[in-house]
Amino acid sequence: MKANYHTHTQRCRHAQGTERDYVLEAIKAGISVLGFSDHAPFSDYDYGLRMPYAELDDYITAVDRLTQEYRSDITIYKGVEIEYLPKYHPYYEELLTKKKLDYLILGEHFYPDAHGELHNIYYSQSTEDYVAYALAIAAALKTGYFRIAAHPDLFALGRFAWDQNCDQASEIIIEAALCNGVILEYNANGLRRGIHDYPDGPRLMYPHQKFWDKVVGSGIPVIIGSDCHEPKQVWDDCLPVARKQLLDMGITPLDYVEGLEPRS
Numbered sequence: 021m022k023a024n025y026h027t028h029t030q031r032c033r034h035a036q037g038t039e040r041d042y043v044l045e046a047i048k049a050g051i052s053v054l055g056f057s058d059h060a061p062f063s064d065y066d067y068g069l070r071m072p073y074a075e076l077d078d079y080i081t082a083v084d085r086l087t088q089e090y091r092s093d094i095t096i097y098k099g100v101e102i103e104y105l106p107k108y109h110p111y112y113e114e115l116l117t118k119k120k121l122d123y124l125i126l127g128e129h130f131y132p133d134a135h136g137e138l139h140n141i142y143y144s145q146s147t148e149d150y151v152a153y154a155l156a157i158a159a160a161l162k163t164g165y166f167r168i169a170a171h172p173d174l175f176a177l178g179r180f181a182w183d184q185n186c187d188q189a190s191e192i193i194i195e196a197a198l199c200n201g202v203i204l205e206y207n208a209n210g211l212r213r214g215i216h217d218y219p220d221g222p223r224l225m226y227p228h229q230k231f232w233d234k235v236v237g238s239g240i241p242v243i244i245g246s247d248c249h250e251p252k253q254v255w256d257d258c259l260p261v262a263r264k265q266l267l268d269m270g271i272t273p274l275d276y277v278e279g280l281e282p283r284s
Contacts, residue, residue, distance in 0.1 A: 022255060023276040025055030025097065026125060026170060026205065026245030031071035031079055032059040035249035039082045042251050043090055049255035053095045053276050056083050057125045060100035060115070062108065067130060080119060097280055101127035101170055104160030105138075112165040122280050125205075125245075126166040128174070131156035141175055147185035150175040154189035158196035167277065169197060170245060171207040176228035181220035190231045197240050204240055206232070206266055206273065208258040209247035227265075236270050243274045 027042055028035040037045075039056060046054040058079060059070035066072070071079060083098040090096065099121050102112075115121045130140045133152045141153050153175050160166055172193050176186065197204050210226040223229070235242065244262045248254045266273050 021053070021275040022049065022051040022259075023053035023055075024051060024246045024248070024254060024259075025053075025057060025099065025123070025168060025243065025277060026101070026207075026247045027054060027056050027058070027254065028101075028247070028249050029056070029058050029071075029079070031075050032069060033071070034069050037251040039079070039086055042248070042254055043086050043094065043096065045251035045254050047090065047093050051094060051255055053097070054254070055097040055099055055123070055277075055280075057099040057101045057123075059127070060102035060124075062111065067103070069129075076119070080121070097122040099123040099125060099167075101125040103128050103130055104156065104163070104166070105132060106159070109163070112163070116165065123167040123277070124165050125168045125170045126157065126160050126202075127170040128153065128157050128160065142177070144175070144178045144180075147178070147180050147183050147189075150178070150185050150189035151192070154192035157193050161196040161200045161202045164200070166202060167280075168203045168205050168243065168245070169193070170205045170247070171210065171226055172197070172204050173226045173228045173231035174207075176231065177225040179218065181218065182228070182230055186228075186230065187234075190234050194234055194238060194240065198238055202240075203274065203277065204235060204242050205245040206242055206262055206271075207245050207247050208256075208262045209245075209249070209253075211258040211261060212253070212256075227262075232266075232269060232271070241274050242266060242271050243277065 061073035063073050087096040215222050
């Protein structure tokens with residue numbers, strides 16, 4: 021079965037294509053399950069690179085309409101990718117109940133430190149920041165709001181050599197996923213971003229092999245996410261490559277997420 025739960029649209033302002041464009045491309049590619057998970061807005065502050073809050077209801081309505089229109093061709097789920105900040109607990113509850121989203125993906129790009137100050141993982145000053153990032157992810161996974169942790173090794177994009185802080189951050193995230201029954205995503209968009217030079221040698225920004233070596237044998241469920249930002253990426257060559265990489269490690273990825281039922 022072909023399934024992808026990590027799909028963006030032009031609403032996030034850094035992707036291309038409407039919801040319909042992705043559905044049509046998914047059907048053309050023979051995908052059985054398509055989950056929308058555009059970058060979620062927050063009502064009180066614009067954190068950037070996400071849909072405006074004013075478009076959230078339109079997004080939900082569009083996915084609901086397509087779910088019914090193409091129900092004989094494909095199963096469609098509606099979700100969002102969103103960061104975790106403790107003050108937004110009521111909002112996460114609202115998304116899953118009042119807004120009737122099928123799932124939330126944790127996509128931690130900015131995160132709070134121990135003092136509540138916000139940081140962006142793209143602007144880390146040293147690998148010490150990765151431990152605080154991992155602790156923020158662990159706190160998020162404990163809430164039960166998030167079904168999937170997207171690109172859990174995103175911290176590895178920083179321009180630093182892998183060290184003991186990277187090991188510690190990985191172990192914190194992996195332990196939190198294991199203890200809270202959260203699926204870890206092997207992110208195909210990292211493959212699209214190609215090989216880059218690092219102090220310890222050329223590699224992908226993410227997925228990082230040393231992170232995933234720690235996942236091997238853990239029993240944590242793993243799923244491949246396209247993280248597509250244009251329709252042609254919904255099922256491109258990076259998806260089978262990602263699957264082969266996982267299988268070569270001894271990890272069999274999930275074909276689909278169990279227990280989801282469209283709420284529309």
